[in-house]
Amino acid sequence: MSAKGNSAVGEQGASKRANAAKRPSASPAKAPASPAKAAGTPAERAVKSSAKASATPSAKTAKAAKPAKTESRLGMVRRARKINRELAEVYPYAHPELDFRNPFELLVATVLSAQTTDLRVNQTTPALFARYPTPEDLAAADPEEIEELIRPTGFFRAKTKSIMGLAAALRDDFGGEVPGRLDDLVKLPGVGRKTAFVVLGNAFGVPGITVDTHFMRLARRWKWTDQDDPVKIEAEIAEIFPKSEWTMLSHRVIFHGRRICHARRPACGACPIAPLCPAYGEGETDPEKAKKLLKYEKGGYPGQRLNPPPDYPGRPAPPAVGVSPGAGA
Numbered sequence: 001m002s003a004k005g006n007s008a009v010g011e012q013g014a015s016k017r018a019n020a021a022k023r024p025s026a027s028p029a030k031a032p033a034s035p036a037k038a039a040g041t042p043a044e045r046a047v048k049s050s051a052k053a054s055a056t057p058s059a060k061t062a063k064a065a066k067p068a069k070t071e072s073r074l075g076m077v078r079r080a081r082k083i084n085r086e087l088a089e090v091y092p093y094a095h096p097e098l099d100f101r102n103p104f105e106l107l108v109a110t111v112l113s114a115q116t117t118d119l120r121v122n123q124t125t126p127a128l129f130a131r132y133p134t135p136e137d138l139a140a141a142d143p144e145e146i147e148e149l150i151r152p153t154g155f156f157r158a159k160t161k162s163i164m165g166l167a168a169a170l171r172d173d174f175g176g177e178v179p180g181r182l183d184d185l186v187k188l189p190g191v192g193r194k195t196a197f198v199v200l201g202n203a204f205g206v207p208g209i210t211v212d213t214h215f216m217r218l219a220r221r222w223k224w225t226d227q228d229d230p231v232k233i234e235a236e237i238a239e240i241f242p243k244s245e246w247t248m249l250s251h252r253v254i255f256h257g258r259r260i261c262h263a264r265r266p267a268c269g270a271c272p273i274a275p276l277c278p279a280y281g282e283g284e285t286d287p288e289k290a291k292k293l294l295k296y297e298k299g300g301y302p303g304q305r306l307n308p309p310p311d312y313p314g315r316p317a318p319p320a321v322g323v324s325p326g327a328g329a
């Protein structure tokens, strides 16, 4: 997805990169105004922050800007940590966007989220978990019934095999409980490191870096890594950030990838990270046009969960037609 997205902006890439070279504040030392301190929705704060950064050109900042290739390792680490701090202000409500009430539900929901949106999964799982609330129930289910229930998430036959297989493994090997160890989780059918870290980080409080398509794309755009392999990316990112930040960093980066730094047309002109981003100009730099590219936040709904817990840091997504909030609670 990210490779296609990058090529999709290639036509205008040359001129936009030229604009990027002229942009006012490419220096990592020149941070944008704190979005969290500004009024308005997160999207509005992002636009304001970016506009402010773009509106403050100076010879000093232009001179301070360095091509990414000359950046030292220490400079990159400092810039990366600054990006994380900025993201924390832009997305103070960053959180897992899948609905779940226990590790088993999160595990199944994460497997179902492959190649579809979290919102689609959230619309699908209430009926699934109402009928099959435990690994034992799911493992003994009629596969055809599961296929029908999860059909909206796509690849429903393969996903049925995965979730029934992992339910059987949980029943047979782990006493019906989801294990809280990476080594055990990755042995379950359909569970890779990404899924395992989602479960560990959000159901067990074990720090983990979730390298999904968004994280991979952004980590490369930000020159945190030039690796293509998720496991190598994970290892390199782990060297940049303290362990205590790993889980929230993952949420923030994924939030940013979903909302602003899209694969095909990143909204650079509305991006609060622009002054810290070596890839500024890969997307739309005009603030007004970029604002129209922002996703999710436009309606003021920063989350995709339909049945959030009481301490939910965002606001629930608008209910889809035919789905009543609370249906899975």
Ligand code: SF4
Residues within 6 Å of the ligand: 221, 260, 261, 262, 266, 267, 268, 269, 271, 272, 273, 274, 277, 278, 279, 280, 281, 282, 283
């Ligand atoms: S590529 Fe554009 S949208 Fe993405 S982080 Fe950089 S400036 Fe922001």
